[in-house]
Amino acid sequence: MLLRNLFLVIIIIFLNLFYCCSQSKKSNIKIDNELESIYFTKIVVPNLKVPWGLAFISENELLITERSGELIYFKDSIKKIIKGLPKIYVKGQGGLLDIELHPNYKENGWIYISYSSFNDEKKGANTAIMRFRIKNFQIIDEEIIYQANPFTKSPNHWGSRIEFDNDGYLYFSIGDRFNRDENPQNVDIDGGKIYRIHDDGKIPNDNPFIENSNSKKAIFTYGHRNPQGMVKHPNTGEIWIHEHGPKGGDEINIIKKGENYGWPRVTFGKNYNGTKITNDTTLPGLKDPLFYWVPSIAPSGMTFVTSKVYPDWKGNLLVGSLSFQYLERVVLKNEKVIKREKLLENIGRVRNVKQGPDGYVYVAIDGKGIIKLIPK
Numbered sequence: 001m002l003l004r005n006l007f008l009v010i011i012i013i014f015l016n017l018f019y020c021c022s023q024s025k026k027s028n029i030k031i032d033n034e035l036e037s038i039y040f041t042k043i044v045v046p047n048l049k050v051p052w053g054l055a056f057i058s059e060n061e062l063l064i065t066e067r068s069g070e071l072i073y074f075k076d077s078i079k080k081i082i083k084g085l086p087k088i089y090v091k092g093q094g095g096l097l098d099i100e101l102h103p104n105y106k107e108n109g110w111i112y113i114s115y116s117s118f119n120d121e122k123k124g125a126n127t128a129i130m131r132f133r134i135k136n137f138q139i140i141d142e143e144i145i146y147q148a149n150p151f152t153k154s155p156n157h158w159g160s161r162i163e164f165d166n167d168g169y170l171y172f173s174i175g176d177r178f179n180r181d182e183n184p185q186n187v188d189i190d191g192g193k194i195y196r197i198h199d200d201g202k203i204p205n206d207n208p209f210i211e212n213s214n215s216k217k218a219i220f221t222y223g224h225r226n227p228q229g230m231v232k233h234p235n236t237g238e239i240w241i242h243e244h245g246p247k248g249g250d251e252i253n254i255i256k257k258g259e260n261y262g263w264p265r266v267t268f269g270k271n272y273n274g275t276k277i278t279n280d281t282t283l284p285g286l287k288d289p290l291f292y293w294v295p296s297i298a299p300s301g302m303t304f305v306t307s308k309v310y311p312d313w314k315g316n317l318l319v320g321s322l323s324f325q326y327l328e329r330v331v332l333k334n335e336k337v338i339k340r341e342k343l344l345e346n347i348g349r350v351r352n353v354k355q356g357p358d359g360y361v362y363v364a365i366d367g368k369g370i371i372k373l374i375p376k
Helices: 002-023
Strands: 031-033 039-046 051-058 061-066 070-075 078-082 096-101 111-117 126-135 138-147 162-164 170-174 193-197 219-222 227-232 239-243 250-254 291-293 299-304 317-321 326-333 336-343 350-355 361-365 369-375
Touching: 051 111, 051 350, 051 361, 051 369, 061 096, 070 096, 096 162, 111 162, 126 170, 138 193, 162 227, 170 227, 170 239, 227 317, 239 299, 317 350, 317 361, 326 350
Parallel strands: 031 336, 051 096, 227 299, 299 350
Antiparallel strands: 039 369, 051 061, 061 070, 070 078, 096 111, 111 126, 126 138, 162 170, 170 193, 193 219, 227 239, 239 250, 250 291, 299 317, 317 326, 326 336, 350 361, 361 369
16 A cells, blocks of 8 residues: 555656646746836837848948848938849748848958849749848849759748857758648758858758758758747857747747757647647657747747846847737746746837847837837
């Protein structure tokens, strides 16, 4: 009898531990509304439509991509249009997307963009990565360093964020192009992947699929849906992403070489009509998310707070929400989400968020512009 009771106690303890561990990933970690405003906001760049990408040249110089196809240089309240962009396929979620400066930009002047690229509109388009320099507000020295294939007429799920790691490798995301059955689990074709290349487009010799004869050699991870957030962890140097789930199941993931992140074999989301995509939320050999949101917040843009300007936020992750129109503060401990807080509620569709070189947080909002969060 004593042994039986002891066995039951052990089982109960194990189940509780399992439950608690699983809870640490779930979106039912309650999101708090901010109890009191600790900052005020200031519009620094007004009158933008869909400000997809932001890149700070200096504390008062900013490059902004409008999804409609404009590259804007902004300084001292003055906007200037950079000329010479390639042909851009502006349809649905596609257009001019992210922008990133080379880590040695001050020495070499290289700027990187992701965009929806096409030659013949009848054949459709796919995500491309291009680098260039700017002289007299004109693009020069342009080079397409990655072009995803095949071209498709789907207007959705292009990705696409860009980030450099501490070793100078360039990472970028390409969404599944709304073809979940073929693209994300197949490393022989583009889409539903995170890629790693050298700054000039060459493929690193230690990429995980370099020896596969038919694979896309730039692929670093696969099994993704539509990653629209990417940032380098300030301490570990690892690349973190978030990605859109279907109806529910938006995820935060840490990118690990060669891993399969499961889409669509596993997901916490459903089809938009409410039917199941799969019964599985985890499977052996597939990488579980660090965290997932149900319901979906439609995340876009992401940054770590490292600045002394916001001492209570240091180490936190800021994520924009398109669908619920707020900025989410995600508090982490040992790579687990322990708290969520809603900031800027009802501000509009938050497209991107960046910490600037001055230490302040800048938030890009559809239909408004870019605002600065200034602590009181």
